Amino acid sequence: MASEIVKCIECGKEHSTSDIVYTCSGCGNLLEVSLPLRELDTETVRSAFDSRPLGVWRYREMLPEIACGPVSMDEGGTPLHRCSTLSERLGVAELYIKFDGMNPTGSFKDRGMTVGVSKAVDLGVRKVACASTGNTSASLAAYAGLASLRCVVIIPSGQIALGKLSQAMMHGAKVLAVRGNFDDAMELVILAGKELKLYVLNSVNPFRIEGQKTAAMEVCDQLGRAPDTLVIPVGNGGNSAAYWKGFSEYRQVGLTDAVPVIYGIQAEGAAPIARAFERGEERIDPVKEPETVATAIRIGNPANWKKTIRAIKSSGGTSITVTDEEIIEAQKMIARTEGLFVEPAAASSIAGLEKLLERGTVDSDQRIVCVATGHGLKDPDSAIRNSEKPVEIDPDMESLRAALGS
Amino acid sequence: MASEIVKCIECGKEHSTSDIVYTCSGCGNLLEVSLPLRELDTETVRSAFDSRPLGVWRYREMLPEIACGPVSMDEGGTPLHRCSTLSERLGVAELYIKFDGMNPTGSFKDRGMTVGVSKAVDLGVRKVACASTGNTSASLAAYAGLASLRCVVIIPSGQIALGKLSQAMMHGAKVLAVRGNFDDAMELVILAGKELKLYVLNSVNPFRIEGQKTAAMEVCDQLGRAPDTLVIPVGNGGNSAAYWKGFSEYRQVGLTDAVPVIYGIQAEGAAPIARAFERGEERIDPVKEPETVATAIRIGNPANWKKTIRAIKSSGGTSITVTDEEIIEAQKMIARTEGLFVEPAAASSIAGLEKLLERGTVDSDQRIVCVATGHGLKDPDSAIRNSEKPVEIDPDMESLRAALGS
Numbered sequence: 170m171a172s173e174i175v176k177c178i179e180c181g182k183e184h185s186t187s188d189i190v191y192t193c194s195g196c197g198n199l200l201e202v203s204l205p206l207r208e209l210d211t212e213t214v215r216s217a218f219d220s221r222p223l224g225v226w227r228y229r230e231m232l233p234e235i236a237c238g239p240v241s242m243d244e245g246g247t248p249l250h251r252c253s254t255l256s257e258r259l260g261v262a263e264l265y266i267k268f269d270g271m272n273p274t275g276s277f278k279d280r281g282m283t284v285g286v287s288k289a290v291d292l293g294v295r296k297v298a299c300a301s302t303g304n305t306s307a308s309l310a311a312y313a314g315l316a317s318l319r320c321v322v323i324i325p326s327g328q329i330a331l332g333k334l335s336q337a338m339m340h341g342a343k344v345l346a347v348r349g350n351f352d353d354a355m356e357l358v359i360l361a362g363k364e365l366k367l368y369v370l371n372s373v374n375p376f377r378i379e380g381q382k383t384a385a386m387e388v389c390d391q392l393g394r395a396p397d398t399l400v401i402p403v404g405n406g407g408n409s410a411a412y413w414k415g416f417s418e419y420r421q422v423g424l425t426d427a428v429p430v431i432y433g434i435q436a437e438g439a440a441p442i443a444r445a446f447e448r449g450e451e452r453i454d455p456v457k458e459p460e461t462v463a464t465a466i467r468i469g470n471p472a473n474w475k476k477t478i479r480a481i482k483s484s485g486g487t488s489i490t491v492t493d494e495e496i497i498e499a500q501k502m503i504a505r506t507e508g509l510f511v512e513p514a515a516a517s518s519i520a521g522l523e524k525l526l527e528r529g530t531v532d533s534d535q536r537i538v539c540v541a542t543g544h545g546l547k548d549p550d551s552a553i554r555n556s557e558k559p560v561e562i563d564p565d566m567e568s569l570r571a572a573l574g575s
Numbered sequence: 576m577a578s579e580i581v582k583c584i585e586c587g588k589e590h591s592t593s594d595i596v597y598t599c600s601g602c603g604n605l606l607e608v609s610l611p612l613r614e615l616d617t618e619t620v621r622s623a624f625d626s627r628p629l630g631v632w633r634y635r636e637m638l639p640e641i642a643c644g645p646v647s648m649d650e651g652g653t654p655l656h657r658c659s660t661l662s663e664r665l666g667v668a669e670l671y672i673k674f675d676g677m678n679p680t681g682s683f684k685d686r687g688m689t690v691g692v693s694k695a696v697d698l699g700v701r702k703v704a705c706a707s708t709g710n711t712s713a714s715l716a717a718y719a720g721l722a723s724l725r726c727v728v729i730i731p732s733g734q735i736a737l738g739k740l741s742q743a744m745m746h747g748a749k750v751l752a753v754r755g756n757f758d759d760a761m762e763l764v765i766l767a768g769k770e771l772k773l774y775v776l777n778s779v780n781p782f783r784i785e786g787q788k789t790a791a792m793e794v795c796d797q798l799g800r801a802p803d804t805l806v807i808p809v810g811n812g813g814n815s816a817a818y819w820k821g822f823s824e825y826r827q828v829g830l831t832d833a834v835p836v837i838y839g840i841q842a843e844g845a846a847p848i849a850r851a852f853e854r855g856e857e858r859i860d861p862v863k864e865p866e867t868v869a870t871a872i873r874i875g876n877p878a879n880w881k882k883t884i885r886a887i888k889s890s891g892g893t894s895i896t897v898t899d900e901e902i903i904e905a906q907k908m909i910a911r912t913e914g915l916f917v918e919p920a921a922a923s924s925i926a927g928l929e930k931l932l933e934r935g936t937v938d939s940d941q942r943i944v945c946v947a948t949g950h951g952l953k954d955p956d957s958a959i960r961n962s963e964k965p966v967e968i969d970p971d972m973e974s975l976r977a978a979l980g981s
Contacts, residue, residue, distance in 0.1 A: 314913070314914045317912075326965075334955070335951070335962075336958075338963065339907065340911060340914065344965035345979075346965040346966065348970065354970070357970050357972070360972055501745065501747070504745045504747065505720045508718055510680065510746065545745060549737045552741035552742075553744060557750075559730070559732075560749075562753055564753045564755040564763050566766055573751075
């Protein structure tokens with residue numbers, strides 16, 4: 170039986186899955202996990218998957234082997250919400266929101282962390298670390314707690330949303346706030362990983378991508394087929410690459426017959442990948458001072474840019490930008506028409522879809538899935554800043570009538 | 576075929592389910608929905624339930640009829656997390672946390688709201704309202720948005736957690752902050768309901784309890800039987816009564832053979848029900864100025880006190896108090912050992928279990944379920960206040976080493 174390996178996406182160099190390695194030891198490029206999927210029988214895996222509830226470990230035959238058993242807390246299995254009022258408003262036939270904010274720590278990061286932290290336990294490490302705009306640190310801190318590992322998280326000082334900060338702190342991680350931005354934090358954690366022997370669970374870690382790819386498989390199972398179009402926020406670029414890998418491998422195993430066209434949405438002030446598409450180039454110019462209300466995608470130098478550009482290109486899609494105003498408007502619209510409270514970065518996919526429809530890039534008769542990566546509770550401050558303020562009243566009917574104008 | 580009715584828990588007076596009525600039109604006492612459960616065949620409902628995913632509407636044969644189809648967004652179906660490190664630490668054989676913070680709006684309230692708002696649509700109302708310590712308003716605002724109903728929420732000014740406030744605002748509810756406490760807000764909304772023809776979806780609304788009871792049924796299905804012991808936070812008293820109704824009806828239909836002993840946990844500074852148990856009385860003395868870090872259960876005059884005292888007594892349990900310090904300690908312990916971030920009120924069940932074990936009220940060899948009612952992201956401020964602060968560093972290895980002491 171062929172076994173799983175970790176392979177460089179550029180030079181193809183193979184690494185053992187038991188080595189602690191984040192980038193290619195030959196050329197320094199990104200790595201990905203390569204599994205012996207050819208050995209899988211379609212009918213056998215189909216019936217194995219169907220016998221388990223929806224969630225990351227439903228797909229264990231298509232995930233890296235974990236000898237110690239998974240470190241898991243019911244991640245994945247999130248709703249594929251069929252939009253009704255919102256579909257009408259946007260004039261599309263069939264629109265779904267994959268609401269990954271309903272993971273245990275409130276974001277899609279849990280899908281990757283259950284695999285990444287399980288792998289850490291398998292490797293026998295005792296200390297884990299990450300740099301984060303907030304969601305990754307929240308998720309790593311939680312899974313490290315569950316696995317009794319020590320955890321260090323490095324965040325850009327003053328730049329992460331309140332909910333996310335409270336999570337890393339409550340789960341007992343050592344929280345270091347660097348005077349700098351996310352890209353500075355990222356550089357530092359890579360260095361710290363080497364010098365202090367911390368296992369680094371950033372999105373360049375190929376095992377995390379394995380967990381994240383299950384979202385694509387869930388979408389196929391929930392719809393009974395792959396969608397035509399997937400619209401997804403792009404920050405560090407890991408998740409769009411993960412979706413593409415998930416759809417592609419599901420097709421390879423014979424569990425779906427198509428891969429959707431993937432559109433990557435970036436915030437206007439942090440859009441190195443969208444700019445690369447505009448220029449028609451396959452490489453990015455990093456943005457020095459990324460700025461957007463969508464803190465989860467405020468990233469100027471995305472670590473996975475090469476993977477995500479390839480993924481989006483291979484699918485036949487592109488990457489575009491949306492403004493902060495469009496993001497906030499979309500966030501409100503989703504909350505008010507569909508009852509789903511998503512964080513600003515997550516709302517960028519709906520904002521992006523509106524633009525893609527206007528431009529005629531996406532047709533209204535397609536089966537469209539927008540990915541909502543994180544829960545709105547992650548960033549209460551931004552929601553409060555952008556909403557109508559509560560009206561203070563005395564506890565009597567007169568004051569109440571006056572406030573309601575009735 | 577017998578049909579469903581709404582019945583007074585005290586005088587037994589029957590009301591039609593199509594009447595808008597919150598308390599008995601005869602004696603003013605609490606109402607409950609009575610369903611024709613005797614007509615259900617055990618095998619038939621068992622196989623119907625098994626054919627659907629876990630969640631509120633899995634149990635539709637045991638829920639009120641909704642003519643218009645449910646207003647739903649995948650509420651319920653929450654994890655029953657088996658505790659490992661925490662079980663060892665508390666010295667118990669089998670401990671589970673029912674993590675209802677993983678509902679769409681982050682609390683158990685969604686279970687009740689999907690039924691309550693569906694009923695509102697059935698009744699043809701266009702405006703809904705509630706008083707709330709935060710979670711109810713978040714949930715009602717979300718479901719009202721989904722159902723395109725106008726929504727008014729009345730909260731005690733300055734007393735609700737940040738996350739919850741952001742939800743009501745983002746979902747587009749009209750938020751009125753009364754200068755007073757929750758009990759004042761509750762009185763006002765009842766009045767407003769009558770005078771302004773708002774459909775009131777507080778926990779006295781018997782249809783909400785119907786949705787909430789499904790958590791008990793899920794626990795039975797997840798465990799394969801009822802637990803021996805259920806430990807649950809008590810604020811307004813609706814949820815403990817709902818669990819008891821759920822277990823009892825599941826037994827009545829033949830889907831489980833036992834009802835667990837229910838222990839209701841209250842915060843020291845807001846404990847009218849625990850005090851009633853201490854005095855051995857079946858009535859409460861309201862607490863004028865309730866005070867606790869667990870804002871979700873900061874209620875001095877619980878509307879459902881009669882139902883909850885009956886439920887706890889019937890199950891053979893009791894109600895005890897925990898201090899704010901014990902609540903915060905429990906919250907940290909759950910986050911750090913099990914990876915689950917629960918809000919302070921939710922942590923009171925684990926804090927209470929510790930006390931019940933110490934006192935020998937609960938045996939360590941029992942199968943124990945603690946209910947975690949809401950997600951920690953609901954109250955980031957409290958988590959940050961009670962955790963170790965982040966350490967500010969410069970983006971270099973020297974600063975990092977100094978901060979880690981390595």
